[in-house]
Amino acid sequence: MNPIITAFAKGIKKSGVKPSRISVPSDIPFEPEVVKHLGVDFFHTIRGRAIAFGTGLKLGNPDLIVVPFIGDMMTIGGNHFVHGGRRNMDLLIICVNNFVYREIGGKSAPIQKCEKEQTTTQKFSPYSTFEKPFNATHLANSCGAVYTARWTALHTDELANSIAEALNKRGFSVIEVLLPGPNYYTSIKETDSNLLNFYYKNSVIKNGEAPRFVTITPKEKIIVGKFIDKERPTFIEQYNAQLSKTLGDKFTPHGGKNG
Amino acid sequence: MAEIRFAGYGGQGIIRSGIIVGKGASIFDNKFATMSQAFGPEARGGACSSQLVISENKILYPYVTRPDIFVVMSQEAYEKFEPELKEDGLLLYDSDLVKLKKKREKIKLYPIPATRFAEELGNRIIANVVMLGFFTAVTKLVSKEGMEKAVADSVPPRFKELNLKAFNKGFQHAQDGN
Amino acid sequence: MKANPRNVNTGIYYIDGDVASGQGALAAGCRFIGGYPITPSTEAAEAFAKIAPKAGAVFIQMEDELASIASVIGASCAGVKTMTITSGPGYSLMMETIGFGAMLETPFVILNIQRGGPSTGAPTKTGQADMMQSRWGSHGDYEIIAIAPESPQELFDYTIKAFNLAEKYRCPVMIMADECVGHMTEKVVIPKADEIEIEPRRFYNGPRDKYLPFKPDKDLVPKMVKAGDGYKLYITGHTHDEKGYPILTQNSKVKTQKSTTRRLVDKIKLNADKIIELKEENTDDADVVVVSYGISSRVAVRGIEKAREKGIKVGSLRLVTVWPFPDKKITELAKKVKAFVVPEINYGQVVFDVERCSHGEANVILIPHGGAGVHHPDDILSAIEYASKENKKIEGIIEHKTKLEKLIFEEGYKLKE
Known part of the structure; x- marks a missing residue:
């Protein structure tokens, strides 16, 4: 997790955003001690609710920059991810894809690679998993995200750049970060850092690649890069526009300039 | 205390009738009035109804079980709800839309061609307000002034005059002894 | 602190309980409601959605109840007063997150317009069967406050009280109304802003x-x-x-x-002691006390009046706040009275606490009701009559069936050999 926090810290610095404006709600697999030193407000929520909680934070105070760190978001929080994108809620999602739910010892995650054989540490699916995983980037794009990127945790600079860029962008942005879970492949029984290297070396940067082509498969190289960067009115912008139109003077736009 | 049921078909302003009388009684006449309505499948079918209890004292039991007054504007609603009307209850009905079946002896009948009157005034949508005028004159449960205020308060300003005209048409019909 | 005039639509209205609660929320200073439509609570959300933007507050229809409650706690952490609005199935979905809110000690209010259950149950009919769920619904140890209003006016007044309690004690506050009250239309007086007392958030202002x-x-x-x-x-x-x-x-x-x-x-x-609100009448010389809450207490009054006309010494204890439970008050009354009569629109929930606190000193009579309707005053009367005549101490909870239930299930269910 630490490489991601490092990149996040770098990204914040580079973006010029005051850390005190940033709120980070996370769901279960992410509760690093180091976050205490970032200068942001941190909310460790419950499984799958980081985006919904973040939606409340943002609407409660539109001045906040809300950056949900999510892990379970494709399963128990899938609906919030989908609707966050549809509304174009102004959130920057850091989607940590560790291919397993690391903290609870190897439950199958729906964004993991499934074709390769797995070790028995995958206790929730001891006979390997056969379900098709999500292509989270493609899903985000289909739901209406305005910014999508994917990096491995070792692409620290690229990741930091993406984070800096997305922190200054309005709308539903999704950055997927590949971070290895423990002993995922039978062929790689080594430590996390070697696995991390494995991902890093097996990746290829293709900025601007169409999200539907960036599915992770064991046979091909992992495609990383910035895929989508477009403009679309955010939820609050649409809300303000619609209500100003119907209510006229009786309505004061929500959130002022940060709406 | 009086228990009243308004019934008809969807779109006749049945629920609104309950609200207007309740408003007249509780806000403008300082009585107590509790209105409840049927929701769900029973509200969507042919027969739609609202129930109103009017009293000088605080109303405790909110539902209508044996109405003293039954105001009905459709045949289906008549057939569905007529049996629950009290033996000596009042039956106010749209005489063009409701054909009475077996007549119960003690029930007092008050017919009015409310929908026809409304059409003559230019819009059948105000048939319920004609009926409310008639209701006010027949039952005397709520004052005429209170009801007029409640009607005026419940419609958009540009329809106020038309609605008051409709109300008075119904009220007058009862005064004329028809 | 007084209410902000911008949030208070002063006037006399003829509105239903749901709408009154939406108005109450705004008057209390609610700035955010995340909700998902569910009968019979929808009108409250609709009312707030309509009036909120004009007063600078936000309503958002979330994707589900899980999101609604999470967004409400999020917005509360951002510093604003928040509420969500729901009924049975939606309330069940919220349970995990309610515990999260209790753990974080974020103030928020939940309006639950109870309907007949379990499951989809009777969406357009009334019930009081979520009372224990409101108390124990999420896992782990925590406490909440629950209020049970009995009229549209009270839905306005007690929604404000719910916000005040949530801010004061930093805990979830549940408004446990029901379909009958939510869908009942009556006169509601919304006072002037300077007549409404508001509890501000307990903000820290030290170093x-x-x-x-x-x-x-x-x-x-x-x-x-x-x-x-x-x-x-x-x-x-x-x-x-x-x-x-x-x-x-x-x-x-x-x-x-x-x-x-x-x-x-x-x-x-x-x-x-500071949180509990009770309405106590004629308990001084009472042989029998009717303990009730929400719509049941309103209906019970008629039964009590009839019993008093017959010369029975009956008093009434209405639980305006149901949780925390008034342990002391029940124990104190149990020493004086012969019996408690508890009408509930469920098959026994709050009655367990009445029994617990009466320590075997008074008979406890439950008038159960399966929901989709309210007790008839005669059911209350008949239970009071029974309670006043029964001179034996009877262990446990005594069931006194309603007339309707006797009619439907004459013998009751019995296991066959």
């Missing part, structure tokens, strides 16, 4: 580096700050210390687990 998010005040309730105020908040649903940090070493974990949950429970229990 920045001294702030501890979970350090309790004298009344056991800690002070809050807003997200974005530069306090580097670390807030977690894990068992945490006063700094908010999760405790990871084994020894201190045991200690912190105890002190955290103990305070979540004690901040309500020890303040119970």
Whole structure:
């Protein structure tokens, strides 16, 4: 997790955003001690609710920059991810894809690679998993995200750049970060850092690649890069526009300039 | 205390009738009035109804079980709800839309061609307000002034005059002894 | 503190309970409602959605109830007063997150317009069968406050009270109304803003580096700050210390687990006398006391009146706040009276606490009701008559069936050999 926090810290610095404006709600697999030193407000929520909680934070105070760190978001929080994108809620999602739910010892995650054989540490699916995983980037794009990127945790600079860029962008942005879970492949029984290297070396940067082509498969190289960067009115912008139109003077736009 | 049921078909302003009388009684006449309505499948079918209890004292039991007054504007609603009307209850009905079946002896009948009157005034949508005028004159449960205020308060300003005209048409019909 | 005039639509209205609650929320200073439509609570959300934007408040229809409640707690952390609106199935979905809110001690209000259950049950009909769920629904130890209004006017008044209690004690407050009250239309008076008392949030204003998010005040309730105020908040649903940090070493974990949950429970229990609101009538010389809440207490009054006309000494104890439960009051009354009569639109929930607190000193008679309707006053009367005549002490809860139930299930269900 630490490489991601490092990149996040770098990204914040580079973006010029005051850390005190940033709120980070996370769901279960992410509760690093180091976050205490970032200068942001941190909310460790419950499984799958980081985006919904973040939606409340943002609407409660539109001045906040809300950056949900999510892990379970494709399963128990899938609906919030989908609707966050549809509304174009102004959130920057850091989607940590560790291919397993690391903290609870190897439950199958729906964004993991499934074709390769797995070790028995995958206790929730001891006979390997056969379900098709999500292509989270493609899903985000289909739901209406305005910014999508994917990096491995070792692409620290690229990741930091993406984070800096997305922190200054309005709308539903999704950055997927590949971070290895423990002993995922039978062929790689080594430590996390070697696995991390494995991902890093097996990746290829293709900025601007169409999200539907960036599915992770064991046979091909992992495609990383910035895929989508477009403009679309955010939820609050649409809300303000619609209500100003119907209510006229009786309505004061929500959130002022940060709406 | 009086228990009243308004019934008809969807779109006749049945629920609104309950609200207007309740408003007249509780806000403008300082009585107590509790209105409840049927929701769900029973509200969507042919027969739609609202129930109103009017009293000088605080109303405790909110539902209508044996109405003293039954105001009905459709045949289906008549057939569905007529049996629950009290033996000596009042039956106010749209005489063009409701054909009475077996007549119960003690029930007092008050017919009015409310929908026809409304059409003559230019819009059948105000048939319920004609009926409310008639209701006010027949039952005397709520004052005429209170009801007029409640009607005026419940419609958009540009329809106020038309609605008051409709109300008075119904009220007058009862005064004329028809 | 007085209400902000911008939020108060002063006037006399003829509206239903749901709408009155939406108005009450705004008057209380609610700035955010995240909700998902569900009968019979929808009208409350609709009312707020209509009036909120004109007063600078936000309503959002979330994707489901899980999202609704999470967004409400999020917005509360951002510093605003919040509420969600739901009924049975939606309420069940919210349970995990309600516990999260209790653990974080974020103030928020839930309006539950109870309907007939279980499952989809009777969406357009009334029920009071979520009372225990409101008390124990989420896992783990925590306490909440629950209020049961009996009329549209009370839905307005007590929605404001619910917000005030949520802010004062930093806990979830449930407005446990029901379909009958929610869908009942009556006169509602919305007073002037300067006649409405509002509890402000307990914001911290000491030195920045001294702030501890979970350090309790004298009344056991800690002070809050807003997200974005530069306090580097670390807030977690894990068992945490006063700094908010999760405790990871084994020894201190045991200690912190105890002190955290103990305070979540004690901040309500020890303040119970200040929180509890009861309406007590004619209990001084009573042989029988009817203990009731919500719509049941309103209906019970007629039964009580009839019983008094017959010369029975019957009093009434209405639980305006159902949780925390008035243990002391029931115990005190149990010593004086022959019996309690408890009408509930369920097959026995709050009656268990009445029995618990009466310590075998008074008979406890439940008038159960399966829902989709309310008790008839005659059912209350007949139970009171029975209670006043029964001179034996009877152990446990005595069921006194309603007339309707006797008619439907004459013999009741019996297991066959």
